[in-house]
Amino acid sequence: METVLSKHSAPLVLKGVQKKEEEELLGQATIWKLMLSFMDSxxxxxxxxxxxxxxxxxxxxxxSLQTILNNIxxxxxxxxxxxxxxxxxLVxxxxxxSQQSELxxxxxxxxxxxxWLLRDSKSTLAPxxxxxxxxxxxxxxxxLSHSIREGxxxxxxxxxxHGHEQFDLTGLDPEFNKLFNEGMAxxxxxxxKAVTSGYKEGFKKIQSLVDVGGGIGGSLSGIVRAYPLIKGINFDLPHVVATAPKYDGITHVGGNMFQSIPKADAVYMKWILHDWSDQECVQILKNCRKAIPEKTGKVIIVDHVLHPQGNGIFEDTGFAFDMMLLTHNGGGKERTEEDWKKLFQQAGFLRYNIININAFPSNIIEAFPI
Structure with missing residues (x-):
């Protein structure tokens, strides 16, 4: 049997084996790859x-390797x-x-x-x-298996x-809170950047925008810089906004989105609804509906729309995130378009629109009261 493995990520080519044996070997290779993929991270x-x-x-x-080592x-x-x-x-x-020098x-x-690993870059995923x-x-x-057995x-x-839910732990552990906020920021x-580039028309008529679950204000600051006429309200839990820096054009407000949301022309939410169950999302969306004008208001959701048969560049990432949410947030999950449609109907939003952007999460979902 001849086995040829081409360079890097090219597929394995098996020669001189029966189809059944080839399938077994490829299946074994798939399991090993998934089993050890945590080492990539x-x-x-x-x-x-x-x-x-x-x-x-x-x-x-x-x-050279020695130069890298000398600078660590x-x-x-x-x-x-x-x-x-x-x-x-990593190569x-x-x-x-990597490449070979003359020596x-x-x-x-x-x-x-x-x-994207550069720590001092504005466009970094290092945190x-x-x-x-x-x-x-x-x-x-x-x-994960406990979640399946016990819900x-x-x-x-x-x-x-840990004995605490994730968002409770951020309020109890300052170090974890800092790590979490930096990751979100x-x-x-x-x-x-992707939103302001891919949603230019969407912000033009907005005079006030509340970022629900806005963390320390990173998302909203980028929007307000691009649209300085917008009055920004960064809304999150009190212990979160307590650590938020000052931004021109932005007011930090502490509160609870399950109780009420500051009034504004539009509500903005990035990576918020995927953290919560359908019932909790409906409650949040109903509070959003109360916070915006009936005729001209809208909710702008930046989240992922799953496509079970899709092959987009972030599709696998969306499904991996769904597995993480299964363990981290109880009822949290990534949703298909049909899932989003049901949420909007239950919360009283009559229309929605999905716009693709060049980032993960890779969709803007607009929801309108009328």
Whole structure:
């Protein structure tokens, strides 16, 4: 039997084997790949913690393994062989690139992917990588089967793991709260740029906009910068807005979206409704409806629309996020268009519109009272 594995991510080609054996081998390979895929994320985390992308970017050219090692701070006894193995893995995953120098030394450079690891860049996913790989965030995943067996009657998997629900824990643990807010803020900057680019007409007639669950104001600040005539209201839990920086044109308001929402021409929500059950989402949407004008108001939702048979570049990410929500937020989930339609009908919104944007989550969903 001849087995040929082409470079990097090309498919495995099996020759000289029966179809049944080939199917078994490919099935085995699929399970191994999924089983160990968590190491991809841990390798990303290591690269962020060691600031490898920043080191390469600072030099402005491809550099050797030894140069990377020499620039890693707080490394009392660095191991170049360990670094080599991590870099080899990340090169295979196209996070970094490698090439041979004239002296036959391997030099490493950035790729379009590794530029998203830069800690000091405005367009970075580094804080989100640190959040997603933190033990407090990871450990509830071990309770996934418990969620299937027991549902959420006795709390989410996150609660079973930590004794607190996720959003309660952010109020009790300042370090986790900071990590969570920084993760949300970095995605907010990326998404805000995609929203202001892909939704230009949508903001033009809005004079006041309330960002429900706006965190420390990252999303709203990007919108108000692009549309300075908008009066922004950043609305979140009191302990969240207490740490929010000052932004021109934005007022921070603490409160509870399940009770009431500040009045405005429009409501903006990024990655909020996917955290909650259908019943809770309907309650939030009803409060949104009360906060906006009946005839001219609208709710602007930035969330993902799942396509079970889709093949978009963020489709797999949407399904992976759905698995995470299953353990972190009890009733939280990613939704199909039909799921969104049902929510709007139950909350009293007669029309909706879906717009694609170039980011994850990759959709803007407009909901109108009339």
């Amino acid at each position: 841990f390798a990303l985390k290591a690269a962020v913690e060691l600031r490898i992308a920043d080191i390469i970017d600072h030099h402005g050219r491809p550099i 701070s707080d490394a009392p006894s660095p191991d170049i062989s360990f670094l080599h193995r991590v870099m080899r893995h 295979r995953k196209n996070i970094f690139s 036959n030394d391997t030099l490493y450079d950035l790729t379009p992917a590794s530029k 989100m990588i640190l959040l997603e790989n933190h033990p407090l965030h990871l450990d509830p995943s071990h309770y 959420t009657k006795n709390g989410s998997a996150f609660f079973k793991c 970095c995605t907010a900057r990326i998404v805000s």
